[in-house]
Amino acid sequence: MKRKILLCLSLLAMMMTGCVDQINVEDVTLSLILGLDLDEDDHLVVYMSSPVFNKEAKVKEEKVEVKAVTIRDSRELFDMTVMALTSGSKTQLILVGKKLLKRKNWIDYIDPFFRDPKNTVTTRVVAIDGPVSDVIFFRPKDKPRLPLYLTNLVETDYRRNITVKTTIQEFRKQTMEKGMTASITEMKKDHKIMLTGTALLDEQSRYKLSIKPHENKLLRILQHKTKGDFPFTISVPLESNGRDKYWISFSTPNVKVKTKVRYDGHFIFDTDVKMRIAITERLFPFNVRKDTAKLQKSIETKLQADFERLIKKTQTATIDPFGYGIYARAYTYPEWKKVQNQWGKAFSKADLNVKVHVTIGGMGTIK
Amino acid sequence: MKKYAYNEITLMQYIFLINGAQVATGVLALPRILAEKAGTDGWIAIPIGWFFSVVASIFLVKTAERYPDDTLFEILIRLFGKIVGKVAIIVYMVYFAFYAWIIFVNGSLYIKAWFLPKTPSYIILLLFSIPTFFVARNGIRVLGRYSELSFYMVIWIPLFFLIPLRDGTWLHLLPILKEGWKPVLSAVPTTVFSFLGFEVAFFLYPFLQKKQHAVLGITIANTLTMLFYVFVTIVCFVYFSPDGIIDFNQPVLYLLKLIEFRFLERFDMVILAVYLIVVSTAWMPCVYLATFCSSQLLGKQDHSQHVIILLLIIIGLVFWREPTWNESEKFQQMFVKGGLQLAFVAPPFLWIYSWIYEKLRRRVRH
Numbered sequence: 001m002k003r004k005i006l007l008c009l010s011l012l013a014m015m016m017t018g019c020v021d022q023i024n025v026e027d028v029t030l031s032l033i034l035g036l037d038l039d040e041d042d043h044l045v046v047y048m049s050s051p052v053f054n055k056e057a058k059v060k061e062e063k064v065e066v067k068a069v070t071i072r073d074s075r076e077l078f079d080m081t082v083m084a085l086t087s088g089s090k091t092q093l094i095l096v097g098k099k100l101l102k103r104k105n106w107i108d109y110i111d112p113f114f115r116d117p118k119n120t121v122t123t124r125v126v127a128i129d130g131p132v133s134d135v136i137f138f139r140p141k142d143k144p145r146l147p148l149y150l151t152n153l154v155e156t157d158y159r160r161n162i163t164v165k166t167t168i169q170e171f172r173k174q175t176m177e178k179g180m181t182a183s184i185t186e187m188k189k190d191h192k193i194m195l196t197g198t199a200l201l202d203e204q205s206r207y208k209l210s211i212k213p214h215e216n217k218l219l220r221i222l223q224h225k226t227k228g229d230f231p232f233t234i235s236v237p238l239e240s241n242g243r244d245k246y247w248i249s250f251s252t253p254n255v256k257v258k259t260k261v262r263y264d265g266h267f268i269f270d271t272d273v274k275m276r277i278a279i280t281e282r283l284f285p286f287n288v289r290k291d292t293a294k295l296q297k298s299i300e301t302k303l304q305a306d307f308e309r310l311i312k313k314t315q316t317a318t319i320d321p322f323g324y325g326i327y328a329r330a331y332t333y334p335e336w337k338k339v340q341n342q343w344g345k346a347f348s349k350a351d352l353n354v355k356v357h358v359t360i361g362g363m364g365t366i367k
Numbered sequence: 368m369k370k371y372a373y374n375e376i377t378l379m380q381y382i383f384l385i386n387g388a389q390v391a392t393g394v395l396a397l398p399r400i401l402a403e404k405a406g407t408d409g410w411i412a413i414p415i416g417w418f419f420s421v422v423a424s425i426f427l428v429k430t431a432e433r434y435p436d437d438t439l440f441e442i443l444i445r446l447f448g449k450i451v452g453k454v455a456i457i458v459y460m461v462y463f464a465f466y467a468w469i470i471f472v473n474g475s476l477y478i479k480a481w482f483l484p485k486t487p488s489y490i491i492l493l494l495f496s497i498p499t500f501f502v503a504r505n506g507i508r509v510l511g512r513y514s515e516l517s518f519y520m521v522i523w524i525p526l527f528f529l530i531p532l533r534d535g536t537w538l539h540l541l542p543i544l545k546e547g548w549k550p551v552l553s554a555v556p557t558t559v560f561s562f563l564g565f566e567v568a569f570f571l572y573p574f575l576q577k578k579q580h581a582v583l584g585i586t587i588a589n590t591l592t593m594l595f596y597v598f599v600t601i602v603c604f605v606y607f608s609p610d611g612i613i614d615f616n617q618p619v620l621y622l623l624k625l626i627e628f629r630f631l632e633r634f635d636m637v638i639l640a641v642y643l644i645v646v647s648t649a650w651m652p653c654v655y656l657a658t659f660c661s662s663q664l665l666g667k668q669d670h671s672q673h674v675i676i677l678l679l680i681i682i683g684l685v686f687w688r689e690p691t692w693n694e695s696e697k698f699q700q701m702f703v704k705g706g707l708q709l710a711f712v713a714p715p716f717l718w719i720y721s722w723i724y725e726k727l728r729r730r731v732r733h
Contacts, residue, residue, distance in 0.1 A: 009497075010497045014494070089633075090632075114614075117480055118484075120633065121621070121625065122624075122625060122632070167625070169621070169624070173607060173611050174608075176608055176610045176611030177610055177611060180608075323536075326536060326539070327538065329541075330538040330539075330542060331541065333542045
């Protein structure tokens with residue numbers, strides 16, 4: 001008897017907890033996209049896009065713009081106009097305008113994503129070249145609603161290494177890490193939304209420079225992140241001073257990267273990139289069977305030059321999006337310790353030697 | 368004749384009871400505390416802490432071996448006489464009750480912070496205390512079964528820690544001993560405390576079936592705990608950057624937050640809910656032992672009423688005080704100071720004392 005009463009009581013107690021704070025899906029406004037930007041007077045503007053769960057609504061998406069002091073403050077202002085209570089627990093994307101990106105300490109604004117355990121940390125961080133409002137109020141007819149479209153765009157492009165995918169957690173990691181600077185997806189809206197590549201930030205997480213999809217692949221390789229596809233289309237220098245463009249495309253099913261570091265007055269990094277490639281497109285006649293070595297050599301030369309150009313670019317900007325600092329810390333700790341707080345400066349003086357080794361694994365199904 | 372024949376536990380139950388009492392909520396913050404003190408070398412301090420706790424455990428078992436049928440209650444009375452012995456037992460009782468209270472408070476704070484923010488703490492504790500009552504009112508055997516069963520039920524949790532490792536950087540661990548041994552040694556006290564809980568073995572020993580394996584069992588229990596701690600800490604160090612990890616109060620939970628499947632987000636919630644089972648295997652023996660001590664003190668056989676009273680006191684205190692995170696951390700520091708005496712100083716002391724005591728007694732007899 002006693003047992004039965006206790007059992008009933010415990011069952012009741014378990015059921016009751018659900019009744020106290022239930023939330024219907026109609027009562028939640030899920031901010032799937034959060035946009036941050038500055039207006040002309042340098043005030044923070046927060047944008048939000050959320051789905052509407054209602055049959056009568058003609059447009060199934062709410063888009064709001066408010067001027068707020070912080071993100072949390074903006075929630076109150078959102079609540080004043082949107083259907084239901086705003087919740088950040090399902091945010092898919094956070095769009096940051098370039099104007100804000102150039103401001104010092106802008107990163108402080110994203111604090112609630114980490115502090116409030118209700119918020120998710122797998123939100124993707126995206127830089128917007130231009131005003132965020134252009135992107136957020138854009139309603140393409142041939143695409144699903146904006147949050148789904150943009151999320152899918154980032155996800156799939158990341159698979160082909162057209163851009164990086166930086167979740168907000170990853171972003172925090174990159175900004176806190178002294179031996180690395182952050183890199184985030186970059187988008188632009190002209191007459192339609194374009195994913196333009198990757199934005200590289202400096203040690204204070206301010207915008208520094210943008211790189212194209214081709215350079216992004218090289219960036220990923222130097223970061224030792226060789227997952228996904230790396231399809232390249234390059235023009236190889238077959239003749240030493242020829243004007244003709246020899247276009248060739250290949251996929252790289254296997255990339256291996258090794259980095260060594262030593263210190264000799266300045267940091268010296270030797271990176272070995274070993275690629276096995278499969279040719280997928282060739283727009284010039286060439287006997288791959290006979291002259292494999294020549295083609296391999298010319299691809300190596302071209303890629304090596306591209307790597308060097310990218311590295312030079314980042315060194316001039318005194319940023320290290322590759323994470324070479326992590327290697328410096330791991331293998332040359334005493335020297336690293338002295339420069340850890342100005343790693344960007346030390347990195348710009350470092351010597352970086354990239355050696356590319358290409359093996360042609362396959363020429364395709366025709367000769 | 369064996370006094371506790373009806374309540375014997377197997378070696379496995381003994382191992383999992385000790386292991387269960389050791390692993391609670393502390394591990395969720397452990398990587399951060401270690402990183403604060405010793406950077407990414409912090410994990411080295413865990414095996415050192417393990418060494419100390421194994422030494423203390425062996426002393427403990429060796430002391431209990433002298434009086435194989437006595438629990439700590441009888442040992443203390445035999446060694447120190449009725450009054451001092453009872454005082455010592457009260458100390459242990461308060462210690463276990465305090466331990467239980469801390470784990471309860473911590474558990475409810477985690478639940479509150481991560482998924483039931485609006486539910487008052489005392490209701491969460493009320494829910495905790497129902498299964499606790501059903502388990503703790505029984506004897507050691509039921510507790511042992513519970514611990515063993517929960518161990519098998521949660522053994523898959525560490526597998527999920529492997530998922531974030533994909534994005535980890537093993538280079539974070541290099542160079543090993545970057546600042547020498549000093550910071551590592553400064554982190555040792557923290558790790559020593561994280562092994563607290565093995566002192567329950569004092570009470571378990573007389574119930575153990577195969578007493579010859581007692582030392583082996585307690586070493587295995589400590590080693591399991593150590594391996595789990597080292598594993599979790601290294602995963603956290605590899606995933607988070609050394610500069611970033613110190614910012615997270617509970618890096619372990621943050622790590623789980625990142626796991627995302629197509630069909631399921633916020634995996635940390637699921638894990639934390641399941642992890643409560645692990646936490647419960649820590650508070651249940653404590654509730655049992657605190658009430659076991661109190662009922663022995665009052666000379667009662669049945670301790671189930673004491674369980675109810677203790678749980679009501681805990682719920683009442685939480686209702687009255689509503690402990691905050693900071694207070695909970697203060698309680699832990701207090702507890703750790705007591706734990707150092709009762710778990711690390713007491714066993715060697717009792718061992719030496721009982722050795723002298725037995726020598727003198729024999730001499731008197733001759």
